[in-house]
Amino acid sequence: MTHRVLMLPGDHIGPEIVAEADKVLRCLADAFGLAVELEYANLGGCAVDAEGTPLPASTLGLARQADAALLGAVGGPEWDGLARERRPERGLLAIRAELGLFANLRPAILFPELAGASSLRPEVVSGLDILIVRELTGGIYFGDPRGIRERTDGVREGFNTLVYGADEIARIGQVAFAAAERRGGQLCSVDKANVLESSELWREVMTGLAPSHPGVELSHMYVDNAAMQLVRAPRQFDVMVTGNLFGDILSDCAAMLTGSIGMLPSASLDEQGFGLYEPVHGSAPDIAGQGKANPLATLLSVAMMLRHSLDEGDLADRVERAVARVLASGLRTADLAAPGDSVTPTAAMGDAVVEAL
Amino acid sequence: MTHRVLMLPGDHIGPEIVAEADKVLRCLADAFGLAVELEYANLGGCAVDAEGTPLPASTLGLARQADAALLGAVGGPEWDGLARERRPERGLLAIRAELGLFANLRPAILFPELAGASSLRPEVVSGLDILIVRELTGGIYFGDPRGIRERTDGVREGFNTLVYGADEIARIGQVAFAAAERRGGQLCSVDKANVLESSELWREVMTGLAPSHPGVELSHMYVDNAAMQLVRAPRQFDVMVTGNLFGDILSDCAAMLTGSIGMLPSASLDEQGFGLYEPVHGSAPDIAGQGKANPLATLLSVAMMLRHSLDEGDLADRVERAVARVLASGLRTADLAAPGDSVTPTAAMGDAVVEAL
Ligand SMILES: CC(C)[C@H](C(=O)O)[C@@H](O)C(=O)O
Numbered sequence: 192m193t194h195r196v197l198m199l200p201g202d203h204i205g206p207e208i209v210a211e212a213d214k215v216l217r218c219l220a221d222a223f224g225l226a227v228e229l230e231y232a233n234l235g236g237c238a239v240d241a242e243g244t245p246l247p248a249s250t251l252g253l254a255r256q257a258d259a260a261l262l263g264a265v266g267g268p269e270w271d272g273l274a275r276e277r278r279p280e281r282g283l284l285a286i287r288a289e290l291g292l293f294a295n296l297r298p299a300i301l302f303p304e305l306a307g308a309s310s311l312r313p314e315v316v317s318g319l320d321i322l323i324v325r326e327l328t329g330g331i332y333f334g335d336p337r338g339i340r341e342r343t344d345g346v347r348e349g350f351n352t353l354v355y356g357a358d359e360i361a362r363i364g365q366v367a368f369a370a371a372e373r374r375g376g377q378l379c380s381v382d383k384a385n386v387l388e389s390s391e392l393w394r395e396v397m398t399g400l401a402p403s404h405p406g407v408e409l410s411h412m413y414v415d416n417a418a419m420q421l422v423r424a425p426r427q428f429d430v431m432v433t434g435n436l437f438g439d440i441l442s443d444c445a446a447m448l449t450g451s452i453g454m455l456p457s458a459s460l461d462e463q464g465f466g467l468y469e470p471v472h473g474s475a476p477d478i479a480g481q482g483k484a485n486p487l488a489t490l491l492s493v494a495m496m497l498r499h500s501l502d503e504g505d506l507a508d509r510v511e512r513a514v515a516r517v518l519a520s521g522l523r524t525a526d527l528a529a530p531g532d533s534v535t536p537t538a539a540m541g542d543a544v545v546e547a548l
Numbered sequence: 549m550t551h552r553v554l555m556l557p558g559d560h561i562g563p564e565i566v567a568e569a570d571k572v573l574r575c576l577a578d579a580f581g582l583a584v585e586l587e588y589a590n591l592g593g594c595a596v597d598a599e600g601t602p603l604p605a606s607t608l609g610l611a612r613q614a615d616a617a618l619l620g621a622v623g624g625p626e627w628d629g630l631a632r633e634r635r636p637e638r639g640l641l642a643i644r645a646e647l648g649l650f651a652n653l654r655p656a657i658l659f660p661e662l663a664g665a666s667s668l669r670p671e672v673v674s675g676l677d678i679l680i681v682r683e684l685t686g687g688i689y690f691g692d693p694r695g696i697r698e699r700t701d702g703v704r705e706g707f708n709t710l711v712y713g714a715d716e717i718a719r720i721g722q723v724a725f726a727a728a729e730r731r732g733g734q735l736c737s738v739d740k741a742n743v744l745e746s747s748e749l750w751r752e753v754m755t756g757l758a759p760s761h762p763g764v765e766l767s768h769m770y771v772d773n774a775a776m777q778l779v780r781a782p783r784q785f786d787v788m789v790t791g792n793l794f795g796d797i798l799s800d801c802a803a804m805l806t807g808s809i810g811m812l813p814s815a816s817l818d819e820q821g822f823g824l825y826e827p828v829h830g831s832a833p834d835i836a837g838q839g840k841a842n843p844l845a846t847l848l849s850v851a852m853m854l855r856h857s858l859d860e861g862d863l864a865d866r867v868e869r870a871v872a873r874v875l876a877s878g879l880r881t882a883d884l885a886a887p888g889d890s891v892t893p894t895a896a897m898g899d900a901v902v903e904a905l
């Protein structure tokens with residue numbers, strides 16, 4: 192059966208890095224018999240420009256028929272002035288919601304070759320390997336009521352609603368427990384249960400899941416302490432699970448700890464195994480079009496896609512090994528280069544991975 | 549006129565560190581003519597034990613008559629099983645709300661003598677000096693409606709409301725602009741305006757304040773990016789201003805960057821200059837009663853109190869210089885000691901500061 196993969200290059204460096212993913216997927220097809228069909232569609236700012244909306248119905252339709260989607264990155268200053276509904280990130284939020292991509296997996300891994308790029312001391316981060324499981328279709332991102340209104344005294348107020356149902360919490364909890372079972376067996380659930388009732392329920396539901404996962408040790412941590420502990424001693428964590436907003440903040444913090452944000456992939460999964468895969472970094476308007484972008488996070492996102500949505504674990508391993516080999520050989524894109532290193536452009540980096548495959 | 553200061557030792561190490569503050573205040577009275585009267589009251593777990601509630605009416609009454617209050621720390625595992633309204637941290641939230649302590653000032657400073665304690669590379673954090681201004685009586689901490697209810701389909705859901713009025717935003721904004729004027733002239737407002745309407749209003753109000761503060765350069769940053777930037781390059785920040793929940797997370801993260809969380813004071817101010825002062829660290833049940841607590845954050849909180857509520861800036865400078873001298877002389881409490889350093893107990897550290905005064 193041929194896998195259908197929807198390619199969503201997006202904005203700025205997006206098309207440059209997705210082009211390297213295209214190369215790698217075609218190489219896997221040619222050399223290793225991967226049965227894959229690639230289609231392309233617009234999402235984000237490019238979709239606003241071409242079709243007037245950040246998530247065109249045609250893109251959504253193609254995504255619904257695909258087995259997986261690969262996103263480059265969306266956004267840029269040229270769309271900042273638009274009304275909220277037309278901004279690029281609305282396309283991202285809308286595709287998450289429309290496709291029910293509730294489980295966001297964000298690994299934060301330190302690549303030994305790149306330990307020097309971390310702002311943390313090597314002894315604090317060496318060997319770092321955390322998986323953050325973030326709930327992605329609920330919480331304050333999507334809660335109603337929301338808006339800006341006038342109070343009775345005439346003063347305006349802005350308001351949002353943080354809401355989580357026990358079913359939503361259990362669903363993301365199951366994903367996190369399963370991930371912890373496959374990994375180190377440690378799961379830390381992050382909330383603010385000393386202040387928020389929504390977190391109180393979160394903690395209660397997570398605690399309720401623990402008995403059916405005897406191989407996993409569950410702990411709870413307040414979000415402020417979690418931010419501290421990530422900075423102080425990040426290796427204490429194996430898998431972390433948290434809500435949409437806390438996950439947004441903590442996963443970016445954790446990614447930055449590694450110093451290799453140009454290297455980190457992510458997956459956003461629905462209940463059936465469909466996934467949207469994307470690098471953790473953004474669209475980097477400042478370096479777009481100059482061959483400076485690092486395609487490796489996108490290629491590692493392809494590996495996640497092969498593993499989680501296409502059931503091609505062996506090929507996923509192959510891609511990851513190829514990336515590791517390229518790094519070990521000393522090739523560095525601009526973001527990774529130490530002063531004095533020679534710099535490999537985006538396309539050459541992609542070629543090197545194809546070569547290593 | 550005699551200043552009235554309410555001392556709130558609180559729980560676990562709280563009484564130990566507040567005892568050192570008492571020493572220092574009495575020394576300032578004896579040696580430098582500070583006219584001060586100290587009263588004591590219960591807040592937190594000790595108040596639950598003695599009076600059945602974490603914020604007794606008598607404590608609140610004394611606070612309303614005082615010019616400032618000094619808090620040690622509240623909380624501990626022995627009160628974790630209590631109903632929400634009786635937990636120690638409720639006392640803290642309630643006193644903030646009752647007294648209108650809307651402006652939380654949390655400096656994150658790296659003491660050069662302690663650079664080695666940071667988990668970040670010295671070149672990333674040396675000279676770090678950030679002030680985080682956190683809104684403390686609004687936002688999702690206090691918003692209604694809130695609770696846990698049953699949905700029509702019988703599933704329970706937990707919900708909270710994030711709400712900010714333009715007046716609340718402007719009020720904390722004024723404090724932050726004023727602080728930036730006194731400091732480096734840079735103010736970074738942190739929000740999540742790409743997702744939350746409450747943040748959209750936040751950003752609009754902050755932007756509206758800028759023209760009346762021409763000496764301050766205002767920038768805006770999304771909270772996820774702010775967490776990354778704090779880890780990547782924290783010295784880019786001078787003053788940061790943000791809401792209650794984001795401030796909780798970011799200020800703890802920033803404090804931990806310095807590695808000297810036992811050294812960091814905080815102030816929570818109302819509109820008239822009354823303030824509740826407390827160390828950033830918690831009640832540390834694990835080391836209570838052993839003379840291991842570091843009293844310096846509490847003594848630096850006394851300095852903030854002298855400056856912000858008692859109009860005794862010279863004495864504030866004196867206390868800060870005395871603390872610096874004690875550090876420079878090599879004395880270290882257990883939390884600061886490097887392997888091999890000799891360890892100074894809590895009371896001896898307080899005595900050394902009195903000596904240095
Ligand atoms: C662009 C933005 C809406 C998005 C989010 O907050 O979820 C991004 O920060 C992310 O983490 O994917």
Ligand SMILES: CC(C)[C@H](C(=O)O)[C@@H](O)C(=O)O
Nearest residue numbers: 385386415637638640641796
């Ligand atoms: C104890 C808790 C309620 C409190 C808060 O979240 O405000 C604490 O973390 C703080 O920052 O003072």
